[in-house]
Amino acid sequence: MSKPKAKAAQTHQTGIYKSDSVRDVAESLGITNLSESVASSLASDVEYRIHQVIEEASRFMRHARRTTITTSDIDQALRVLNIEPLYGHNPHNPPVFRRALPFPNAANVGPVYFVDDEEIDFDRVLREEKITLPKGVSWTAHWLAVEGVQPLIPENPPAIPKDVDQEITKSPPQLNGTFPLTPPSESRSTVKKQQQQQQQLVKQVLSRELQLYYTRLTSSLLPPTADSAKRTAALASLRHDAGLQALLPYLIRWVGEGVVAALKEGAQTEADGRLDVLLDVVSAILENNTLFIEPYLHQLLPAILSTLLHSTLPPLHATHLRTSAAQTLSRLLTQHSTTYPSLSPRIMKTLLVALISSDKSKGTREGAIRGLVGIGKEAVRKGLVEGGGVKVVGSECTPGETGPLVDSVMTALHVLHPPSDMPESLDPADEGDAETTGQLREVLGQFFAEKLYGDKDWVLGILSSIKQQS
Numbered sequence: 001m002s003k004p005k006a007k008a009a010q011t012h013q014t015g016i017y018k019s020d021s022v023r024d025v026a027e028s029l030g031i032t033n034l035s036e037s038v039a040s041s042l043a044s045d046v047e048y049r050i051h052q053v054i055e056e057a058s059r060f061m062r063h064a065r066r067t068t069i070t071t072s073d074i075d076q077a078l079r080v081l082n083i084e085p086l087y088g089h090n091p092h093n094p095p096v097f098r099r100a101l102p103f104p105n106a107a108n109v110g111p112v113y114f115v116d117d118e119e120i121d122f123d124r125v126l127r128e129e130k131i132t133l134p135k136g137v138s139w140t141a142h143w144l145a146v147e148g149v150q151p152l153i154p155e156n157p158p159a160i161p162k163d164v165d166q167e168i169t170k171s172p173p174q175l176n177g178t179f180p181l182t183p184p185s186e187s188r189s190t191v192k193k194q195q196q197q198q199q200q201l202v203k204q205v206l207s208r209e210l211q212l213y214y215t216r217l218t219s220s221l222l223p224p225t226a227d228s229a230k231r232t233a234a235l236a237s238l239r240h241d242a243g244l245q246a247l248l249p250y251l252i253r254w255v256g257e258g259v260v261a262a263l264k265e266g267a268q269t270e271a272d273g274r275l276d277v278l279l280d281v282v283s284a285i286l287e288n289n290t291l292f293i294e295p296y297l298h299q300l301l302p303a304i305l306s307t308l309l310h311s312t313l314p315p316l317h318a319t320h321l322r323t324s325a326a327q328t329l330s331r332l333l334t335q336h337s338t339t340y341p342s343l344s345p346r347i348m349k350t351l352l353v354a355l356i357s358s359d360k361s362k363g364t365r366e367g368a369i370r371g372l373v374g375i376g377k378e379a380v381r382k383g384l385v386e387g388g389g390v391k392v393v394g395s396e397c398t399p400g401e402t403g404p405l406v407d408s409v410m411t412a413l414h415v416l417h418p419p420s421d422m423p424e425s426l427d428p429a430d431e432g433d434a435e436t437t438g439q440l441r442e443v444l445g446q447f448f449a450e451k452l453y454g455d456k457d458w459v460l461g462i463l464s465s466i467k468q469q470s
Helices: 019-028 036-063 071-080 122-127 166-170 188-205 208-221 228-240 248-265 274-287 294-309 315-336 343-356 362-375 377-386 389-396 404-416 431-444 446-451 456-469
Strands: 097-099 113-115
Touching: 019 036, 036 071, 208 228, 208 248, 228 274, 248 274, 248 294, 274 294, 274 315, 294 315, 294 343, 294 362, 315 343, 315 362, 315 404, 343 362, 343 377, 343 389, 362 377, 362 389, 362 404, 377 389, 377 404, 377 456, 389 404, 389 431, 389 446, 404 446, 404 456, 431 446, 431 456
Parallel strands: none
Antiparallel strands: 097 113
Protein backbone atom coordinates (compact mmCIF):
# COMPACT_ATOMS: atom_id res chain seq x y z
CA MET A 1 0.00 0.00 0.00
CA SER A 2 1.20 3.40 -0.83
CA LYS A 3 1.52 5.97 1.84
CA PRO A 4 -1.07 8.79 1.83
CA LYS A 5 0.24 11.93 0.37
CA ALA A 6 0.73 14.81 2.75
CA LYS A 7 -1.55 17.76 2.27
CA ALA A 8 0.09 20.60 0.50
CA ALA A 9 0.48 23.72 2.55
CA GLN A 10 -2.24 26.27 1.82
CA THR A 11 -0.91 29.29 0.10
CA HIS A 12 -2.76 32.60 0.18
CA GLN A 13 -2.75 34.15 -3.22
CA THR A 14 -3.09 37.93 -3.21
CA GLY A 15 -3.85 40.30 -6.00
CA ILE A 16 -2.72 43.81 -6.66
CA TYR A 17 -3.13 44.95 -3.08
CA LYS A 18 -0.44 43.11 -1.12
CA SER A 19 -0.72 41.87 2.41
CA ASP A 20 2.44 43.78 3.28
CA SER A 21 0.47 47.01 2.90
CA VAL A 22 -2.07 45.70 5.41
CA ARG A 23 0.72 44.87 7.87
CA ASP A 24 2.17 48.36 7.48
CA VAL A 25 -1.21 49.89 8.30
CA ALA A 26 -1.64 47.53 11.25
CA GLU A 27 1.79 48.38 12.65
CA SER A 28 1.00 52.09 12.35
CA LEU A 29 -2.07 51.43 14.51
CA GLY A 30 -0.08 49.47 17.11
CA ILE A 31 -1.08 45.93 15.97
CA THR A 32 2.14 43.87 15.73
CA ASN A 33 0.87 40.27 15.89
CA LEU A 34 -1.27 40.25 12.73
CA SER A 35 -1.20 36.79 11.14
CA GLU A 36 -0.56 36.13 7.48
CA SER A 37 -4.02 34.70 6.86
CA VAL A 38 -5.80 37.72 8.34
CA ALA A 39 -3.58 40.14 6.42
CA SER A 40 -4.23 38.25 3.16
CA SER A 41 -7.98 38.22 3.76
CA LEU A 42 -8.02 41.93 4.50
CA ALA A 43 -5.97 42.64 1.39
CA SER A 44 -8.41 40.66 -0.74
CA ASP A 45 -11.36 42.51 0.76
CA VAL A 46 -9.67 45.89 0.20
CA GLU A 47 -8.99 44.98 -3.40
CA TYR A 48 -12.64 43.94 -3.87
CA ARG A 49 -13.82 47.28 -2.46
CA ILE A 50 -11.45 49.16 -4.72
CA HIS A 51 -12.77 47.31 -7.76
CA GLN A 52 -16.33 48.07 -6.65
CA VAL A 53 -15.62 51.80 -6.33
CA ILE A 54 -13.84 51.90 -9.69
CA GLU A 55 -16.70 50.05 -11.35
CA GLU A 56 -19.23 52.57 -10.04
CA ALA A 57 -16.97 55.49 -11.00
CA SER A 58 -16.61 54.12 -14.53
CA ARG A 59 -20.38 54.27 -14.92
CA PHE A 60 -20.36 58.01 -14.18
CA MET A 61 -17.44 58.41 -16.57
CA ARG A 62 -19.32 56.66 -19.41
CA HIS A 63 -22.48 58.61 -18.64
CA ALA A 64 -20.47 61.84 -19.00
CA ARG A 65 -19.00 60.52 -22.27
CA ARG A 66 -15.43 60.74 -21.07
CA THR A 67 -12.51 58.35 -21.27
CA THR A 68 -10.77 59.37 -18.08
CA ILE A 69 -12.00 58.88 -14.55
CA THR A 70 -11.85 62.05 -12.48
CA THR A 71 -12.02 62.65 -8.77
CA SER A 72 -15.65 63.75 -9.13
CA ASP A 73 -16.51 60.29 -10.50
CA ILE A 74 -14.90 58.70 -7.45
CA ASP A 75 -16.84 61.00 -5.15
CA GLN A 76 -20.11 60.12 -6.86
CA ALA A 77 -19.31 56.42 -6.62
CA LEU A 78 -18.58 56.75 -2.90
CA ARG A 79 -21.93 58.51 -2.37
CA VAL A 80 -23.75 55.73 -4.26
CA LEU A 81 -22.07 53.12 -2.04
CA ASN A 82 -23.05 55.15 1.06
CA ILE A 83 -19.44 55.98 1.87
CA GLU A 84 -18.28 59.41 2.95
CA PRO A 85 -16.55 61.12 0.00
CA LEU A 86 -12.94 62.24 0.05
CA TYR A 87 -12.33 65.94 0.55
CA GLY A 88 -9.61 68.21 -0.78
CA HIS A 89 -9.54 66.97 -4.39
CA ASN A 90 -10.53 69.29 -7.22
CA PRO A 91 -11.77 67.63 -10.44
CA HIS A 92 -10.91 70.74 -12.48
CA ASN A 93 -7.23 70.63 -11.50
CA PRO A 94 -6.28 66.95 -11.07
CA PRO A 95 -2.83 66.07 -9.70
CA VAL A 96 -0.16 64.78 -12.10
CA PHE A 97 1.51 61.52 -11.12
CA ARG A 98 4.98 60.53 -12.28
CA ARG A 99 6.52 57.08 -12.28
CA ALA A 100 9.57 56.76 -10.09
CA LEU A 101 12.76 55.17 -11.36
CA PRO A 102 13.24 51.55 -10.35
CA PHE A 103 15.20 50.90 -7.17
CA PRO A 104 18.44 48.95 -7.81
CA ASN A 105 18.38 47.31 -4.38
CA ALA A 106 14.68 46.31 -4.61
CA ALA A 107 14.10 44.69 -7.96
CA ASN A 108 10.91 42.91 -6.85
CA VAL A 109 9.16 46.14 -5.94
CA GLY A 110 6.50 47.11 -8.47
CA PRO A 111 6.20 50.49 -10.13
CA VAL A 112 5.89 53.44 -7.77
CA TYR A 113 4.05 56.64 -8.68
CA PHE A 114 4.25 59.96 -6.95
CA VAL A 115 2.80 63.48 -7.31
CA ASP A 116 5.22 65.81 -8.98
CA ASP A 117 5.32 68.95 -6.85
CA GLU A 118 5.91 72.18 -8.70
CA GLU A 119 9.09 73.99 -7.81
CA ILE A 120 8.40 77.60 -6.86
CA ASP A 121 11.00 80.27 -7.53
CA PHE A 122 10.70 82.81 -4.72
CA ASP A 123 12.55 85.49 -6.69
CA ARG A 124 10.01 85.23 -9.50
CA VAL A 125 7.09 85.32 -7.06
CA LEU A 126 8.42 88.44 -5.35
CA ARG A 127 8.89 90.21 -8.68
CA GLU A 128 5.38 89.48 -9.91
CA GLU A 129 2.61 92.02 -9.49
CA LYS A 130 0.38 91.44 -6.51
CA ILE A 131 -3.19 90.52 -7.46
CA THR A 132 -5.83 91.80 -5.06
CA LEU A 133 -8.66 89.37 -4.58
CA PRO A 134 -12.10 90.89 -5.22
CA LYS A 135 -14.45 91.36 -2.32
CA GLY A 136 -17.01 88.64 -1.87
CA VAL A 137 -20.66 89.07 -2.70
CA SER A 138 -22.53 90.63 0.21
CA TRP A 139 -25.55 92.81 0.93
CA THR A 140 -26.23 95.71 3.22
CA ALA A 141 -29.18 97.92 4.10
CA HIS A 142 -29.36 101.65 3.58
CA TRP A 143 -31.98 104.39 3.53
CA LEU A 144 -33.41 104.82 0.05
CA ALA A 145 -35.69 107.60 1.27
CA VAL A 146 -36.68 109.05 4.62
CA GLU A 147 -40.18 110.53 4.63
CA GLY A 148 -39.96 111.04 0.89
CA VAL A 149 -36.48 112.66 0.99
CA GLN A 150 -33.51 110.84 -0.54
CA PRO A 151 -30.42 110.93 1.72
CA LEU A 152 -27.08 111.98 0.27
CA ILE A 153 -25.16 108.71 0.69
CA PRO A 154 -22.98 106.84 -1.83
CA GLU A 155 -25.44 103.95 -2.18
CA ASN A 156 -28.24 106.15 -3.58
CA PRO A 157 -28.27 107.39 -7.19
CA PRO A 158 -27.89 111.13 -7.74
CA ALA A 159 -31.26 112.85 -7.45
CA ILE A 160 -32.72 114.89 -10.29
CA PRO A 161 -32.40 118.52 -9.14
CA LYS A 162 -35.49 120.70 -8.99
CA ASP A 163 -36.02 124.39 -9.59
CA VAL A 164 -35.47 125.66 -6.07
CA ASP A 165 -34.25 128.91 -4.62
CA GLN A 166 -30.56 129.51 -4.24
CA GLU A 167 -30.86 129.87 -0.49
CA ILE A 168 -32.36 126.42 -0.13
CA THR A 169 -29.68 125.06 -2.44
CA LYS A 170 -26.84 126.57 -0.40
CA SER A 171 -28.15 125.58 3.02
CA PRO A 172 -30.45 122.55 2.72
CA PRO A 173 -32.32 121.60 5.89
CA GLN A 174 -31.58 118.34 7.65
CA LEU A 175 -34.07 115.64 8.54
CA ASN A 176 -33.84 114.81 12.26
CA GLY A 177 -30.20 115.86 12.14
CA THR A 178 -29.27 112.60 10.36
CA PHE A 179 -29.17 112.91 6.57
CA PRO A 180 -28.86 116.11 4.55
CA LEU A 181 -30.97 116.54 1.46
CA THR A 182 -29.34 115.86 -1.87
CA PRO A 183 -28.45 119.28 -3.33
CA PRO A 184 -28.81 119.98 -7.05
CA SER A 185 -25.51 119.82 -8.87
CA GLU A 186 -26.35 121.20 -12.31
CA SER A 187 -27.73 124.39 -13.78
CA ARG A 188 -31.37 124.93 -14.65
CA SER A 189 -30.74 124.73 -18.39
CA THR A 190 -29.18 121.31 -18.01
CA VAL A 191 -32.07 120.20 -15.83
CA LYS A 192 -34.62 121.32 -18.43
CA LYS A 193 -32.74 119.44 -21.15
CA GLN A 194 -32.71 116.29 -19.02
CA GLN A 195 -36.43 116.61 -18.31
CA GLN A 196 -37.16 117.06 -22.02
CA GLN A 197 -35.09 113.98 -22.84
CA GLN A 198 -36.91 111.98 -20.17
CA GLN A 199 -40.28 113.06 -21.50
CA GLN A 200 -39.26 112.00 -24.98
CA LEU A 201 -38.07 108.64 -23.67
CA VAL A 202 -41.37 108.07 -21.86
CA LYS A 203 -43.33 108.78 -25.04
CA GLN A 204 -41.27 106.19 -26.91
CA VAL A 205 -41.77 103.44 -24.30
CA LEU A 206 -45.33 102.59 -25.36
CA SER A 207 -45.54 100.39 -28.40
CA ARG A 208 -48.01 101.05 -31.18
CA GLU A 209 -50.12 98.11 -30.03
CA LEU A 210 -50.39 99.49 -26.48
CA GLN A 211 -51.35 102.91 -27.80
CA LEU A 212 -54.10 101.33 -29.91
CA TYR A 213 -55.23 99.28 -26.90
CA TYR A 214 -55.36 102.41 -24.74
CA THR A 215 -57.44 104.28 -27.33
CA ARG A 216 -59.96 101.48 -27.75
CA LEU A 217 -60.14 100.81 -24.02
CA THR A 218 -60.94 104.39 -23.06
CA SER A 219 -63.42 104.79 -25.90
CA SER A 220 -65.23 101.60 -24.84
CA LEU A 221 -65.58 102.63 -21.20
CA LEU A 222 -66.92 106.18 -21.15
CA PRO A 223 -70.11 107.57 -22.72
CA PRO A 224 -71.39 108.16 -25.36
CA THR A 225 -70.61 104.43 -25.74
CA ALA A 226 -73.81 102.60 -24.83
CA ASP A 227 -72.59 99.08 -25.58
CA SER A 228 -72.52 97.32 -22.20
CA ALA A 229 -70.80 94.26 -23.70
CA LYS A 230 -67.76 96.31 -24.75
CA ARG A 231 -67.66 98.01 -21.36
CA THR A 232 -67.79 94.65 -19.55
CA ALA A 233 -65.05 93.24 -21.80
CA ALA A 234 -62.86 96.30 -21.19
CA LEU A 235 -63.22 95.99 -17.40
CA ALA A 236 -62.49 92.26 -17.57
CA SER A 237 -59.33 93.01 -19.54
CA LEU A 238 -58.23 95.47 -16.86
CA ARG A 239 -58.84 92.86 -14.14
CA HIS A 240 -56.95 89.96 -15.71
CA ASP A 241 -54.47 91.06 -18.39
CA ALA A 242 -50.82 90.83 -17.33
CA GLY A 243 -49.19 93.20 -19.82
CA LEU A 244 -50.66 96.52 -18.69
CA GLN A 245 -47.86 97.76 -16.41
CA ALA A 246 -46.57 100.20 -19.05
CA LEU A 247 -50.08 101.64 -19.43
CA LEU A 248 -50.73 101.99 -15.70
CA PRO A 249 -49.61 105.65 -15.25
CA TYR A 250 -51.63 106.71 -18.29
CA LEU A 251 -54.75 104.89 -17.08
CA ILE A 252 -54.50 106.40 -13.60
CA ARG A 253 -54.00 109.88 -15.04
CA TRP A 254 -56.98 109.34 -17.33
CA VAL A 255 -59.13 108.30 -14.34
CA GLY A 256 -58.05 111.34 -12.32
CA GLU A 257 -58.74 113.78 -15.15
CA GLY A 258 -62.09 112.11 -15.83
CA VAL A 259 -63.21 112.42 -12.20
CA VAL A 260 -62.17 116.09 -12.02
CA ALA A 261 -63.95 116.90 -15.27
CA ALA A 262 -67.13 115.07 -14.26
CA LEU A 263 -67.33 116.82 -10.89
CA LYS A 264 -66.37 120.24 -12.23
CA GLU A 265 -68.54 120.31 -15.33
CA GLY A 266 -71.52 118.53 -13.76
CA ALA A 267 -71.40 115.76 -16.33
CA GLN A 268 -72.74 113.18 -13.86
CA THR A 269 -76.41 113.59 -14.63
CA GLU A 270 -79.19 111.12 -13.97
CA ALA A 271 -78.55 109.36 -17.30
CA ASP A 272 -74.74 109.67 -17.32
CA GLY A 273 -72.74 107.03 -15.45
CA ARG A 274 -69.25 108.42 -15.95
CA LEU A 275 -68.21 108.47 -12.29
CA ASP A 276 -69.60 104.97 -11.78
CA VAL A 277 -67.52 103.67 -14.68
CA LEU A 278 -64.37 105.41 -13.44
CA LEU A 279 -64.80 103.82 -10.00
CA ASP A 280 -65.19 100.44 -11.71
CA VAL A 281 -61.93 101.10 -13.56
CA VAL A 282 -60.12 101.82 -10.28
CA SER A 283 -61.56 98.63 -8.74
CA ALA A 284 -60.47 96.60 -11.77
CA ILE A 285 -56.94 97.98 -11.52
CA LEU A 286 -56.80 97.07 -7.82
CA GLU A 287 -58.04 93.54 -8.54
CA ASN A 288 -55.29 92.91 -11.12
CA ASN A 289 -52.59 91.11 -9.14
CA THR A 290 -49.98 91.55 -11.90
CA LEU A 291 -49.92 95.36 -11.63
CA PHE A 292 -47.55 97.17 -9.27
CA ILE A 293 -49.65 100.18 -8.24
CA GLU A 294 -47.90 101.25 -5.03
CA PRO A 295 -46.02 104.16 -6.71
CA TYR A 296 -49.38 105.52 -7.97
CA LEU A 297 -51.44 105.40 -4.76
CA HIS A 298 -51.07 109.15 -4.27
CA GLN A 299 -52.74 109.62 -7.67
CA LEU A 300 -55.55 107.14 -7.05
CA LEU A 301 -56.61 108.45 -3.64
CA PRO A 302 -57.68 111.98 -4.78
CA ALA A 303 -60.05 110.52 -7.36
CA ILE A 304 -61.64 108.16 -4.79
CA LEU A 305 -61.90 110.76 -2.02
CA SER A 306 -63.25 113.43 -4.39
CA THR A 307 -66.10 111.15 -5.40
CA LEU A 308 -66.69 110.11 -1.81
CA LEU A 309 -66.76 113.61 -0.29
CA HIS A 310 -68.24 115.71 -3.11
CA SER A 311 -71.27 117.64 -1.98
CA THR A 312 -73.30 117.95 -5.20
CA LEU A 313 -73.70 114.45 -6.59
CA PRO A 314 -77.00 113.66 -8.34
CA PRO A 315 -79.62 112.57 -5.80
CA LEU A 316 -80.50 109.25 -7.42
CA HIS A 317 -76.86 108.13 -7.74
CA ALA A 318 -75.25 109.81 -4.74
CA THR A 319 -75.63 106.95 -2.26
CA HIS A 320 -74.55 104.35 -4.80
CA LEU A 321 -71.50 106.37 -5.86
CA ARG A 322 -70.40 107.03 -2.27
CA THR A 323 -70.88 103.37 -1.35
CA SER A 324 -68.84 102.26 -4.37
CA ALA A 325 -66.10 104.77 -3.53
CA ALA A 326 -66.05 103.55 0.09
CA GLN A 327 -65.73 99.92 -1.03
CA THR A 328 -62.89 100.84 -3.40
CA LEU A 329 -61.16 102.74 -0.60
CA SER A 330 -61.56 99.75 1.71
CA ARG A 331 -59.98 97.42 -0.88
CA LEU A 332 -57.07 99.78 -1.41
CA LEU A 333 -56.36 100.03 2.31
CA THR A 334 -56.69 96.27 2.79
CA GLN A 335 -54.06 95.62 0.10
CA HIS A 336 -51.55 98.35 0.97
CA SER A 337 -52.01 99.42 4.60
CA THR A 338 -49.44 96.84 5.76
CA THR A 339 -46.85 98.26 3.36
CA TYR A 340 -47.69 101.87 4.31
CA PRO A 341 -48.77 101.90 8.00
CA SER A 342 -49.41 105.66 7.97
CA LEU A 343 -51.89 105.42 5.07
CA SER A 344 -54.99 104.48 7.11
CA PRO A 345 -54.48 107.15 9.84
CA ARG A 346 -53.99 109.85 7.22
CA ILE A 347 -57.17 108.94 5.36
CA MET A 348 -59.05 108.60 8.65
CA LYS A 349 -57.94 112.11 9.60
CA THR A 350 -59.16 113.49 6.27
CA LEU A 351 -62.55 111.83 6.70
CA LEU A 352 -62.85 113.03 10.31
CA VAL A 353 -62.20 116.64 9.25
CA ALA A 354 -64.88 116.32 6.56
CA LEU A 355 -67.30 114.87 9.13
CA ILE A 356 -67.01 117.32 12.03
CA SER A 357 -66.24 120.60 10.24
CA SER A 358 -69.04 123.11 10.58
CA ASP A 359 -69.02 124.29 6.96
CA LYS A 360 -69.53 120.87 5.34
CA SER A 361 -72.72 119.78 3.59
CA LYS A 362 -74.78 116.73 4.39
CA GLY A 363 -73.51 114.95 1.30
CA THR A 364 -69.91 115.42 2.41
CA ARG A 365 -70.73 114.14 5.90
CA GLU A 366 -72.48 111.12 4.44
CA GLY A 367 -69.45 110.32 2.29
CA ALA A 368 -67.13 110.69 5.29
CA ILE A 369 -69.26 108.27 7.34
CA ARG A 370 -69.39 105.71 4.54
CA GLY A 371 -65.63 106.02 4.16
CA LEU A 372 -65.14 105.32 7.87
CA VAL A 373 -67.41 102.30 7.54
CA GLY A 374 -65.25 101.06 4.66
CA ILE A 375 -62.08 101.43 6.73
CA GLY A 376 -63.45 99.36 9.60
CA LYS A 377 -64.87 99.18 13.10
CA GLU A 378 -61.98 101.04 14.74
CA ALA A 379 -62.35 103.96 12.33
CA VAL A 380 -66.10 104.16 13.06
CA ARG A 381 -65.45 104.22 16.81
CA LYS A 382 -62.80 106.92 16.57
CA GLY A 383 -64.66 109.06 14.04
CA LEU A 384 -68.27 108.85 15.20
CA VAL A 385 -67.88 108.28 18.95
CA GLU A 386 -64.52 109.65 20.09
CA GLY A 387 -64.43 112.35 17.42
CA GLY A 388 -68.02 113.40 18.10
CA GLY A 389 -69.17 112.91 14.51
CA VAL A 390 -72.47 111.29 15.44
CA LYS A 391 -73.34 114.20 17.75
CA VAL A 392 -72.52 116.73 15.02
CA VAL A 393 -74.79 114.95 12.55
CA GLY A 394 -77.54 114.52 15.12
CA SER A 395 -77.49 118.22 16.01
CA GLU A 396 -78.14 119.16 12.36
CA CYS A 397 -81.02 116.71 11.94
CA THR A 398 -84.59 117.59 12.80
CA PRO A 399 -86.68 115.16 14.90
CA GLY A 400 -88.05 112.34 12.78
CA GLU A 401 -85.77 113.17 9.82
CA THR A 402 -84.76 110.37 7.45
CA GLY A 403 -82.49 110.27 4.47
CA PRO A 404 -79.13 109.01 3.23
CA LEU A 405 -77.18 110.79 5.98
CA VAL A 406 -79.22 109.18 8.77
CA ASP A 407 -79.04 105.80 7.00
CA SER A 408 -75.26 106.06 6.79
CA VAL A 409 -75.01 106.69 10.56
CA MET A 410 -77.26 103.70 11.27
CA THR A 411 -75.07 101.57 8.99
CA ALA A 412 -72.02 102.69 10.97
CA LEU A 413 -73.77 101.72 14.22
CA HIS A 414 -74.41 98.28 12.70
CA VAL A 415 -70.64 97.99 12.28
CA LEU A 416 -70.05 98.77 15.96
CA HIS A 417 -72.50 96.05 17.01
CA PRO A 418 -75.24 94.25 15.03
CA PRO A 419 -78.85 94.66 16.22
CA SER A 420 -80.64 91.80 17.92
CA ASP A 421 -83.09 89.53 16.10
CA MET A 422 -85.76 89.95 18.80
CA PRO A 423 -85.53 93.60 19.97
CA GLU A 424 -86.70 94.59 23.43
CA SER A 425 -87.36 98.23 24.29
CA LEU A 426 -85.74 100.09 27.16
CA ASP A 427 -87.96 100.80 30.16
CA PRO A 428 -87.54 104.40 31.40
CA ALA A 429 -89.05 103.41 34.77
CA ASP A 430 -86.30 100.90 35.42
CA GLU A 431 -83.20 102.36 37.09
CA GLY A 432 -80.76 100.26 35.06
CA ASP A 433 -82.46 101.16 31.78
CA ALA A 434 -82.53 104.82 32.79
CA GLU A 435 -78.81 104.75 33.47
CA THR A 436 -78.22 103.00 30.14
CA THR A 437 -80.32 105.66 28.40
CA GLY A 438 -78.22 108.43 29.95
CA GLN A 439 -74.99 106.77 28.82
CA LEU A 440 -76.37 106.34 25.31
CA ARG A 441 -77.33 110.02 25.09
CA GLU A 442 -73.91 111.00 26.30
CA VAL A 443 -72.23 108.86 23.63
CA LEU A 444 -74.52 109.29 20.60
CA GLY A 445 -76.55 112.39 21.34
CA GLN A 446 -80.31 112.80 21.67
CA PHE A 447 -81.28 112.25 18.00
CA PHE A 448 -79.65 108.87 17.41
CA ALA A 449 -80.14 107.68 20.99
CA GLU A 450 -83.91 107.87 20.46
CA LYS A 451 -83.59 105.63 17.37
CA LEU A 452 -82.00 102.89 19.48
CA TYR A 453 -84.42 102.88 22.41
CA GLY A 454 -86.41 100.05 20.85
CA ASP A 455 -83.51 97.55 20.98
CA LYS A 456 -82.03 97.12 24.44
CA ASP A 457 -79.53 94.42 23.44
CA TRP A 458 -78.25 96.60 20.58
CA VAL A 459 -77.73 99.53 22.94
CA LEU A 460 -75.85 97.41 25.48
CA GLY A 461 -73.72 95.87 22.73
CA ILE A 462 -72.72 99.28 21.36
CA LEU A 463 -71.86 100.62 24.79
CA SER A 464 -69.83 97.52 25.71
CA SER A 465 -67.90 97.57 22.41
CA ILE A 466 -67.04 101.24 22.96
CA LYS A 467 -65.83 100.55 26.52
CA GLN A 468 -63.73 97.54 25.46
CA GLN A 469 -61.95 99.39 22.67
CA SER A 470 -61.44 102.66 24.55
